[in-house]
Each structure stands twice: as structure tokens, then as C-alpha cells.
Amino acid sequence: MNNRLRILRGERGWSQQHLGELLSVSRQSVNAIETGRYDPSLPLAFSIAELFGLTIEEVFESPSRSIA
């Protein structure tokens, strides 16, 4: 699933490790989500969006919309 996580993280100057610590997940998890290798669960997606003060749709691109 495409997302803006890398951009949002970069804007704040955070490392993947730091973002992982803020979300209580590993650096590998952050990397996997950023590169689209892993789609987070809804609770984790909410945590990510809330951390950046955004809605889920503002962080993650809807797969159905990206197809259309």
C-alpha cells in the first residue's frame, strides 16, 4: 500500500529507529511499511496517523483509489 510515511518522517528529521520507538515497533517494521512491503493493521495505521496529526487517508493511499 502506497503511503507518505517516509516523507512525513523526513519532514520531521526522524530516523526509522526513532519513529519505531514512538510507535513501539521495530525499525524493520517502519522500513517495511515505508517501502510498501507490509500493510499495517488498522490500530497501527491509526497510531501512525495520530502521531503525525493526520487522518489515515492523508498518510495511506486507498488501494481501491490507486487502482481507479
Add this chain to the structure above:
Amino acid sequence: MRVQSPRQRHNQRVLVLAIAYAALLFPAVYLLSRHLVSGPIAYAIGVLPALPVVGFFVVLGAYLIEERDEYLRMLIVRQTLVATGVAMTAATIWGFLEGFELVSHLPAYAWPMVWIAGQGAGACANRVIERRAA
């Protein structure tokens, strides 16, 4: 005191079980192959090396419960699925070949060992899948 991650706790438990397996296997083989014990004690000693192997399954389940990182949990689940596939496939094929007397008999405890080795194959599969997806 530094708090261990679930992964570190799991690795430590596996190490303890591996040491326990070696510590229990050799005395059991020594005593039972020389018929130095008999009756219920022989059964009790005979089952001792199996307990750490059973423990491998238990600690894997404990790790899956304790691991809060859903991505790492997914990797372990996939690794275990590969290991299960490898072990069940090997057991099925060997079982038929053995039934047709084309290969020698393998004791049943070989299959959990194949499953544990299959965890290595699962880890390799994870590495390949994750690298391809990157």
C-alpha cells in the same frame, strides 16, 4: 536492569532448551541402550529428551503471544508455515517410501527435528521474499 525484547527472551529460552536437550539426551541414550534401567523408570528417562523438544513448540507459541510488533510476528508466522510445510511434506513422502520398503525406517522424533531445521528454511524464505518486495 535492561529489559529484554521478546525476541531476546525467545532466543534465550531456545538456548536453554538446546542445552537441556543435550544434557538429557546423552544420559538417556547411555542408560537405555545398555538396559541399565527398566520398567516405569525407563519410560520416564526415555521421555526426558522429548520434553525440551516439546518446549521448542511452547516457547514459539509464547513468543508469538509476547511479540507486540505485528510485522515481526508476521515474519515468524510465515517462517513457521514454511517449516511446517517442509516437515509435513518430508514426513509424507518418507512415510510412503518407507511403507513401500524403498527407504529405511526413520523414528518419529526425526520430524520435529526436520521442523526445527525447516525454521531455517523459513528464515531464508523471509529474506528472499522481503528482498524481492523491497
